[in-house]
Amino acid sequence: MSEERFGEFVLVRRHGHVAELVLDRPKAMNAVSTGMARSLGSACTALAADREARVVVLTSSHDRAFCVGADLKERNSFSDADLVRQRPVARGAYTGVLELPMPTIAAVHGFALGGGFELALSCDLIVADRTAVVGLPEVSVGVIPGGGGTQLLPRRVGAARAAELIFSARRVEAAEAAELGLVDQLVEEGRDREEALALGARIAGNSPVGLRAAKRALRLGHGLDLRAGLEVEDAAWRSVAFSGDRAEGVAAFNEKRKPEWPGE
Numbered sequence: 001m002s003e004e005r006f007g008e009f010v011l012v013r014r015h016g017h018v019a020e021l022v023l024d025r026p027k028a029m030n031a032v033s034t035g036m037a038r039s040l041g042s043a044c045t046a047l048a049a050d051r052e053a054r055v056v057v058l059t060s061s062h063d064r065a066f067c068v069g070a071d072l073k074e075r076n077s078f079s080d081a082d083l084v085r086q087r088p089v090a091r092g093a094y095t096g097v098l099e100l101p102m103p104t105i106a107a108v109h110g111f112a113l114g115g116g117f118e119l120a121l122s123c124d125l126i127v128a129d130r131t132a133v134v135g136l137p138e139v140s141v142g143v144i145p146g147g148g149g150t151q152l153l154p155r156r157v158g159a160a161r162a163a164e165l166i167f168s169a170r171r172v173e174a175a176e177a178a179e180l181g182l183v184d185q186l187v188e189e190g191r192d193r194e195e196a197l198a199l200g201a202r203i204a205g206n207s208p209v210g211l212r213a214a215k216r217a218l219r220l221g222h223g224l225d226l227r228a229g230l231e232v233e234d235a236a237w238r239s240v241a242f243s244g245d246r247a248e249g250v251a252a253f254n255e256k257r258k259p260e261w262p263g264e
Contacts, residue, residue: 008035127187
C-alpha cells in the first residue's frame with residue numbers, strides 16, 4: 001500500500017485499483033479550512049487523471065467524525081473580501097469530489113454535518129456505521145448549504161424531504177438516515193471504512209472503461225426526460241462498444257476466465 005500526501009490535511013492511500021482519499025485533520029474533526037479545501041481539490045485533480053484508480057473511497061482519520069463541515073473558526077476571522085476570495089477554493093473541493101470520473105464511495109461514521117455531509121453526498125454511494133449523524137444545519141448559522149447540498153439532497157430524497165431537512169437544520173441519526181435514503185448502506189459500528197473499501201474492491205474488479213461510462217450516463221442522464229436520457233446512454237454505450245475492455249470482457253466470458261482489463 002502506497003501513500004501520497006496533498007498538503008497537511010489530505011492523504012491518498014492506494015489499495016490496488018482502489019484509491020482511499022483520507023480527510024486527515026483530526027485535531028479539528030476534519031473541519032474544512034481554506035488549506036484543506038485547496039488540498040482536497042488538488043488530490044481530486046490528480047485522481048481524476050489517474051487511470052490506475054478505478055474507485056475512490058472517501059474516509060476520515062478521526063475516530064468520532066467524518067467531517068463537521070466548514071471551519072467556522074477560520075470563517076469568523078474573515079472579512080467580506082476574504083470570504084469572496086475563499087469561495088472558489090471551497091467550491092473546488094466539493095466539485096472536485098463530485099466530478100471524479102470513477103465510482104466514489106463515502107465511508108461515514110460520527111458527525112457528517114454541513115459541508116461534511118455535502119462531501120458524502122458528492123459521492124455515488126454512502127456507507128455509514130451506526131454512530132453516524134448527518135445533516136445540513138447551515139441555515140442555523142445564517143447561510144445555506146453551499147457545497148452542493150441544495151441540489152444533491154433532493155436528487156437523493158425528493159424535494160419535500162430535502163426542504164424539511166434543510167429548513168429545520170436538524171441532525172439525523174444513522175437508523176433514520178438509512179430509512180430516509182440519506183445513506184445507502186448501514187453497517188456495524190466501526191466498520192464503515194472496511195465495508196466501503198470492500199465494496200470498492202468489488203466494483204474495481206469490473207471494467208474501468210465501463211465504470212466511467214456508466215457513471216457518466218447516470219450523472220448526465222439524471223433529470224432528463226426519457227428520450228433525452230436514452231440518447232445520453234447511447235453516447236456512453238458508443239464510447240465503450242469498440243474499446244479494448246469490451247473485447248477483453250467478451251473474450252474472458254467465453255473463455256471462462258477472469259478478465260484482465262486493458263483500461264482503454
